[in-house]
Amino acid sequence: MQDDARIDSNGRSPRGGIDLGGTKIQAVVVDREHVVLGQARRATPTKGGPADVAEAMAEALRDAAAAAQVQPADLAHVGVGSPGTVDAVAGTVSSARNLPDWAGMYPLAKQLRKRLGTAVALGNDVQVATDAEAALGAGRDHDSMLGVFWGTGVGGGIVLGGRPWVGRGGAGEIGHVCVKVDGAHCPCGRRGCMEAYAGRNALERHARELHDKGEPTDLFRIARKRGRDRLTSGIWAAALERGDPLATKLIDRAVAMLGAGVASCDNVLDVEIIILGGGLGVRLGQEYADRIAEAMMPHLFFSDRPPPVVVAALGDLGGAIGASLLTPA
Amino acid sequence: MQDDARIDSNGRSPRGGIDLGGTKIQAVVVDREHVVLGQARRATPTKGGPADVAEAMAEALRDAAAAAQVQPADLAHVGVGSPGTVDAVAGTVSSARNLPDWAGMYPLAKQLRKRLGTAVALGNDVQVATDAEAALGAGRDHDSMLGVFWGTGVGGGIVLGGRPWVGRGGAGEIGHVCVKVDGAHCPCGRRGCMEAYAGRNALERHARELHDKGEPTDLFRIARKRGRDRLTSGIWAAALERGDPLATKLIDRAVAMLGAGVASCDNVLDVEIIILGGGLGVRLGQEYADRIAEAMMPHLFFSDRPPPVVVAALGDLGGAIGASLLTPA
Numbered sequence: 001m002q003d004d005a006r007i008d009s010n011g012r013s014p015r016g017g018i019d020l021g022g023t024k025i026q027a028v029v030v031d032r033e034h035v036v037l038g039q040a041r042r043a044t045p046t047k048g049g050p051a052d053v054a055e056a057m058a059e060a061l062r063d064a065a066a067a068a069q070v071q072p073a074d075l076a077h078v079g080v081g082s083p084g085t086v087d088a089v090a091g092t093v094s095s096a097r098n099l100p101d102w103a104g105m106y107p108l109a110k111q112l113r114k115r116l117g118t119a120v121a122l123g124n125d126v127q128v129a130t131d132a133e134a135a136l137g138a139g140r141d142h143d144s145m146l147g148v149f150w151g152t153g154v155g156g157g158i159v160l161g162g163r164p165w166v167g168r169g170g171a172g173e174i175g176h177v178c179v180k181v182d183g184a185h186c187p188c189g190r191r192g193c194m195e196a197y198a199g200r201n202a203l204e205r206h207a208r209e210l211h212d213k214g215e216p217t218d219l220f221r222i223a224r225k226r227g228r229d230r231l232t233s234g235i236w237a238a239a240l241e242r243g244d245p246l247a248t249k250l251i252d253r254a255v256a257m258l259g260a261g262v263a264s265c266d267n268v269l270d271v272e273i274i275i276l277g278g279g280l281g282v283r284l285g286q287e288y289a290d291r292i293a294e295a296m297m298p299h300l301f302f303s304d305r306p307p308p309v310v311v312a313a314l315g316d317l318g319g320a321i322g323a324s325l326l327t328p329a
Numbered sequence: 330m331q332d333d334a335r336i337d338s339n340g341r342s343p344r345g346g347i348d349l350g351g352t353k354i355q356a357v358v359v360d361r362e363h364v365v366l367g368q369a370r371r372a373t374p375t376k377g378g379p380a381d382v383a384e385a386m387a388e389a390l391r392d393a394a395a396a397a398q399v400q401p402a403d404l405a406h407v408g409v410g411s412p413g414t415v416d417a418v419a420g421t422v423s424s425a426r427n428l429p430d431w432a433g434m435y436p437l438a439k440q441l442r443k444r445l446g447t448a449v450a451l452g453n454d455v456q457v458a459t460d461a462e463a464a465l466g467a468g469r470d471h472d473s474m475l476g477v478f479w480g481t482g483v484g485g486g487i488v489l490g491g492r493p494w495v496g497r498g499g500a501g502e503i504g505h506v507c508v509k510v511d512g513a514h515c516p517c518g519r520r521g522c523m524e525a526y527a528g529r530n531a532l533e534r535h536a537r538e539l540h541d542k543g544e545p546t547d548l549f550r551i552a553r554k555r556g557r558d559r560l561t562s563g564i565w566a567a568a569l570e571r572g573d574p575l576a577t578k579l580i581d582r583a584v585a586m587l588g589a590g591v592a593s594c595d596n597v598l599d600v601e602i603i604i605l606g607g608g609l610g611v612r613l614g615q616e617y618a619d620r621i622a623e624a625m626m627p628h629l630f631f632s633d634r635p636p637p638v639v640v641a642a643l644g645d646l647g648g649a650i651g652a653s654l655l656t657p658a
Contacts, residue, residue: 144496156597160494167473167599173630177593181509181586190628192589201388257510264506268485268594270496301502301520 014080016061016118017324019125020044020053022098022152023232023279027060028320029075030070034136036317038067050106052137053099058115073117079326080120081128081319083107088122089329098152109328121326125319126172127164129312130157131324133275134164137313144271147312148174148262148292151233151278152188154201156265175199179260194261198254200280204231206250217246232285240284255288259295262309264326267301277312286311343399345390345407345447346653348454349373349382351427351481352561352608356389357649358397358404363465365646367396373428379435382428387444402446408655409449410457410648411437417451418658427481450655454494454648457499458641459486461651462604463493466642473600476641477591477621479501480562480607482516482528485594504528508589523590527583529609533560533578546575562612569613584617588624591638596630606641615640 014037019026021044029038032304045052057080058072065072072078084096091109096102109120130139130147139145139159147157156174158165165171175195176188183192187201196202211217219231219239228235239247261273276282276289293309300306312318343366348355350373358367369392386409387401394401401407413425420438425431438449448575459468459476468474468488476486485503487494494500504524505517512521516530525531540546551564568576591603605611605618622638629635641647 158597160489161492163490165489165598168601168631168634169599170631171597172598173596173599176596176628177506178508178589178628179510181512181589183510185416188630192628260507260510264593265500265597267505268487268500268597269494270498270500270502272497299505299507299521301505301517302497302499305497 001079013074013076014068015066015324016072016075016116017320017322017326018057018061018078018080019323020057020080020082020099020130020278021125021319022083023230025053025057025060026317026320027057027064028317028324029064029070030321030324034321034324036321037070038064039317039320040064047100047125049101050093050099050108051111053102054108054111054115058112058127061116065141073145075118077119077121077328078112078116079128079323080108080112080122081125081323081326082122083125086124091120091122093122099315116322119328121328123323123326124166126155126157127166128322128326129273129277130159130172130322131317131325132165132314132318133157133277133312134159135325136312136321137318138275138310139273142272145273145275146262146265146269146271147275147277148258148281149278150198150258150276150281152201154195154258154261155278158269158271160269160271172269174261174265177261177264179257179264194257196262197257200231200233200236203236203250203254207231207246210246210250215246218242218244233279236280237283243305249297255291255295258292259297260299262292263296263299266296266307267299270302274307274309275312277318278314282312282316342403342405343397345393345401345404345445346388346599346649346651346655347407348458348648349386349409349411349428350454350608350648350654351412352388352559354386355550355649356386356393357646357653358390358393359653363650363653365650366399367393368394368646368649369393371435376429376580379422379428379437379652380431380440382431383435383437383440383444387441388423390445404445404447406448406450406657407441407445408457408652409437409441409451410454410652410655411451412454414452415453416535417655420449422451422546425635442547442582448657452567452652452655455484455486456495457651457655458606458648459488459501459604459651460493460654461643461647462486462606462641463488464654466647467604467639469532470603471601473598474602474604475503475591475594475598475600476604476606477587477610478607479587479605479610481530483524483590484588484607487598488602489600503590503594506590506593508586508593523586526586527590529560529562529565532579532583534562536575539575539579544575545569547573548576560607565609566612584620587621588626589628591621592625592628595636596624596628599631600636602642603636603638606636606647608645611641611645647650
């Protein structure tokens with residue numbers, strides 16, 4: 001009875017979705033109406049290699065399936081949103097810089113299929129989250145949108161004329177829009193990128209440098225207390241809440257640079273809506289979306305009709321829900 | 330005989346095109362194969378108002394028609410690429426900042442029709458020039474392109490998936506991508522825009538300031554000799570050719586900032602080709618297109634496969650030829 005209720009008239013069973021992030025792996029099982037039946041989360045392994053990451057992904061999905069009371073093998077398929085260079089047809093992921101020992105190519109789809117017993121589809125993490133917001137979230141009623149994923153880095157997803165725009169496969173690298181020639185060093189090796197001021201990796205590096213130079217902050221004390229060796233979005237949010245001076249200073253600068261960079265993108269694209277997602281974006285919420293909108297104003301060419309800036313409606317499940325929309329080749 | 334040869338089997342006569350620039354008005358008469366049968370150029374009036382500009386446009390078109398040995402009234406229609414806010418349906422142009430006393434709305438199509446005796450179609454100058462390069466020029470064999478119009482300001486025209494992308498009507502304002510937060514003052518009133526370093530208006534202002542402070546340059550002497558009160562693209566080219574130190578310094582900086590700004594745009598769009606047009610772009614030619622391509626490299630995210638940067642194939646007639654492609658509503 002229960003299982004039958006989850007199989008629609010075309011015989012489609014529930015689907016799985018996995019969002020593979022640099023910090024965490026989020027898995028969901030959704031029904032045909034995209035309702036989340038179960039979800040689970042695991043930390044992304046920081047040691048080992050692609051096989052360890054694949055195993056952690058399989059475990060997260062099994063947990064989500066258990067929560068939804070289905071067997072992984074009974075899922076119609078599982079979609080995966082991945083960082084790095086994704087070859088959806090070959091089912092491989094290469095050059096996933098933020099994942100352990102993942103410079104080369106790894107047959108992720110095949111390895112997951114083996115572990116889960118169902119078909120696996122791969123997509124680019126940012127594009128998958130953008131598509132989810134476009135189809136089911138804040139972009140639902142809009143023909144054009146820019147997704148700004150403010151997390152470990154700053155990624156961008158673009159929908160124009162109702163369709164994803166991916167260029168030659170690399171469009172939407174908004175984190176590497178240069179907002180300050182000869183500016184701060186970016187984790188990517190370039191200088192002055194928006195991500196060099198706003199990405200969580202860059203923020204943590206700046207915080208550590210300034211703290212080492214004697215600027216007081218609770219950021220690292222909160223991290224220790226939570227047993228974290230990195231500054232998560234939650235730690236930044238907690239520090240901001242208690243008025244931590246260093247956290248406030250760095251996030252204020254991040255907001256100013258996001259304003260300049262996102263406004264620059266919109267001067268090029270002129271979209272109907274800007275959707276703020278990513279770990280920091282979702283965690284800091286609409287208050288910070290409003291602050292970014294304000295920081296855009298001095299740089300926006302058509303400042304008499306700025307695009308609304310809203311937080312991703314699917315929150316931090318958007319990536320996994322978006323992945324569940326992928327269909328195997 | 331001669332006239333018959335210019336009317337195709339569908340009875341279509343030659344068409345006219347006018348590119349209305351801040352410095353000059355370029356008119357062409359083209360046949361059905363877009364071959365230029367006649368062309369003429371006039372200086373854009375710097376005094377008076379929209380009616381004086383319309384009269385100068387009509388004169389330029391009459392001259393082009395005379396060169397093509399046709400009567401303006403015998404043209405199938407005349408297309409106009411205009412700066413400012415163009416309402417193609419109403420046939421009006423408003424807020425053309427660089428034109429004399431043209432802050433309000435002016436019924437340009439109607440006024441030109443009265444003077445020329447044929448239908449008139451209006452379009453945005455940058456988009457019209459982009460469409461011309463896409464249809465007939467350097468973008469002919471490409472599905473996506475970014476037109477960079479380096480002249481009085483820096484404009485951008487976008488073609489994605491074979492179609493112009495105009496956003497909510499204001500896409501492509503690449504000149505106002507912020508390349509340096511808190512940077513140089515832009516003629517638009519903002520700070521750090523690419524145009525603040527690269528636009529000819531901004532370049533002239535910087536040159537005047539630095540010359541007034543004692544930096545030696547021949548720029549203004551060349552202008553006087555040519556009877557010009559503004560630094561045209563030809564004057565910049567002449568100064569560069571003779572190694573003028575101030576002209577070299579300012580253009581070097583412009584190239585660096587164009588590199589950062591255009592690379593930023595391409596990090597967002599990831600197009601197949603970048604086409605360099607505009608007064609300065611066409612005048613300085615492929616040597617400078619190559620320099621801009623090189624200046625993009627430190628900022629380009631996918632620097633292993635940079636898009637080619639090529640000079641507009643239609644040269645400085647592109648705007649007028651593009652305008653001739655417009656069809657009256």
